[in-house]
Amino acid sequence: MTNDKLRWGILSTANIGKKAVIPAIKASSNGTVAALASRDGQHAQVVATELGIPQSYGSYEELLADPGIDAVYIPLPNSLHYEWTIKAARAGKHILCEKPLALNADQCMEMAVAAEQAGVLLMEAFMYRFHPQLAQVRALLDQGAIGDVRLLRSAFTFRLTNPANIRLQSELGGGSLMDVGCYCVNLSRTLFDAEPVEVQAFASWSAGGVDEQIVGTLHFANGRYAQFDSALTLARRETYQVVGTDGVLDLPVAFLPGTNDTLIYQNRGGPNEQSYTVAGVDEYRLMVEHFAGAVLGQRPVRYPASEAARNVRVIEALYRSARNNGRPEAVEPV
Ligand SMILES: NC(=O)c1ccc[n+]([C@@H]2O[C@H](COP(=O)([O-])OP(=O)(O)OC[C@H]3O[C@@H](n4cnc5c(N)ncnc54)[C@H](OP(=O)(O)O)[C@@H]3O)[C@@H](O)[C@H]2O)c1
Missing domain, CATH: 3.30.360.10 (Dihydrodipicolinate Reductase; domain 2)
Structure with missing residues (x-):
């Protein structure tokens, strides 16, 4: 983490990221958007340039392998939240994942375990x-x-x-x-x-x-x-x-x-x-500042993944x- 700011990576060029969450991270007091990944590298580059994001990747894997990323925001289709949260946790990234956290509660609990084992935080993005x-x-x-x-x-x-x-x-x-x-x-x-x-x-x-x-x-x-x-x-x-x-x-x-x-x-x-x-x-x-503050050790994450599992x-x-x-x-x- 640089200068007490969380370095975020964004998995995909989803609308909600472009319209709401990326601008929110950019406006936040304790985070920066360091990279964005898309399945299409050219598209990633175009969107990253438009949004002033310094780095882009043509696959989600490449972003997860970037040691300059502390946390990822996952706004993928609901069926992909489970797979990419587990992969992000294993790559040592903290995870803010879109709602609903997964397709069923068992998947949510597996995601919670993966995060715990990796020593990273996981929260569902109910803003x-x-x-x-x-x-x-x-x-x-x-x-x-x-x-x-x-x-x-x-x-x-x-x-x-x-x-x-x-x-x-x-x-x-x-x-x-x-x-x-x-x-x-x-x-x-x-x-x-x-x-x-x-x-x-x-x-x-x-x-x-x-x-x-x-x-x-x-x-x-x-x-x-x-x-x-x-x-x-x-x-x-x-x-x-x-x-x-x-x-x-x-x-x-x-x-x-x-x-x-x-x-x-x-x-x-x-x-x-x-x-x-x-x-x-x-x-x-307020949501991304809360999550970044939790990662930076200022407070516990208010809504743990087990809460998402119950939902x-x-x-x-x-x-x-x-x-x-x-x-x-x-x-x-x-
Ligand atoms: N909290 C909120 O206010 C809020 C609002 C809207 C949506 N959401 C949540 O955010 C998530 C995304 O919603 P959205 O409306 O932003 O989605 P969207 O615009 O359709 O974007 C989803 C992105 O996922 C990537 N993707 C990977 N595999 C895909 C596949 N097989 N089919 C389609 N897209 C695929 C694509 O990015 P690349 O091609 O760049 O890889 C695509 O741009 C959902 O979980 C939704 O529930 C939350």
């Missing part, structure tokens, strides 16, 4: 958890602002029109639950600070076999429920509502507020009685239920 909006919701719930919380309703939908998109390819780990429903599952587990005991889901499947739309219920202990829907075929929504015995919190922009201010509405029975403004911030920058375990149970036409499914412990 929304670093937005202060979530901390503010947590604080309101802890203060009892809406009483005893019993229900969470969340949605993350958008309309995908390009049939070649990775989200529509079942062999690449596509599907709306894998892509955006995973946020709703993560949010539900995070706000209830618990794992669901049982889930139920119904889905519409594309001709290629991915869930284009899914509606699910997570049953937590003590009469607490989370309901969500996600889709690749519906108008854009990314919202949630937390319902307690005394009131309701409404979040019109839940996961991707950009750098705009966001609002939390609090309602205790009448019209929206109160609202809180959360100042806009780049949640991707994927719930996703597995939801898919089992959806494939069995809504049959309730127990969530196996990780």
Whole structure:
């Protein structure tokens, strides 16, 4: 590490890297983007030049072999997270891997073991958890602002029109639950600070076999429920509502507020009685700064890979239920 800055390598020319995470690392206080790799060396060079990245490689292996890289960011299709995280760990690189961490919880745990054995950190890149909006919701719930919380309703939908998109390819780990429903599952587990005991889901499947739309219920202990829907075929929504015995919190922009201010509405029975403004911030920058700070030894990583495994375990149970036409499914412990 140079001058207390983590030297990042980027595996692929993925859109999310180009649009959000590479700019976030470049803007971060404790990281630099040292290299980018693509399956196509020429393309890697073009993108690296465009984004001001000093080194490019024509294969992911070459980047992993570069001793000048401390950590990698992996924004590959979901089906490739497992393979490249394990390879990166074995190459001694710390890893920030896109969500969902893998296709199933067993893979996630193998990735966690590989990272531990190599002495590197591994974290799933759920950036929304670093937005202060979530901390503010947590604080309101802890203060009892809406009483005893019993229900969470969340949605993350958008309309995908390009049939070649990775989200529509079942062999690449596509599907709306894998892509955006995973946020709703993560949010539900995070706000209830618990794992669901049982889930139920119904889905519409594309001709290629991915869930284009899914509606699910997570049953937590003590009469607490989370309901969500996600889709690749519906108008854009990314919202949630937390319902307690005394009131309701409404979040019109839940996961991707950009750098705009966001609002939390609090309602205790009448019209929206109160609202809180959360100042806009780049949640991707906060995420990469947190991870780099953990690698640089300033703090423990806030979300270990075992947390990601538990999220994927719930996703597995939801898919089992959806494939069995809504049959309730127990969530196996990780
Ligand atoms: N946290 C967030 O806000 C957020 C947002 C969007 C997506 N994501 C996650 O980020 C990951 C990438 O999503 P994206 O939309 O950015 O993907 P994308 O633009 O389609 O990019 C995926 C990249 O993976 C590489 N790749 C390697 N093997 C491939 C294959 N067989 N087919 C297609 N691409 C292949 C390609 O890069 P090269 O050709 O350069 O090697 C491609 O550019 C996913 O895991 C997704 O869930 C997260």
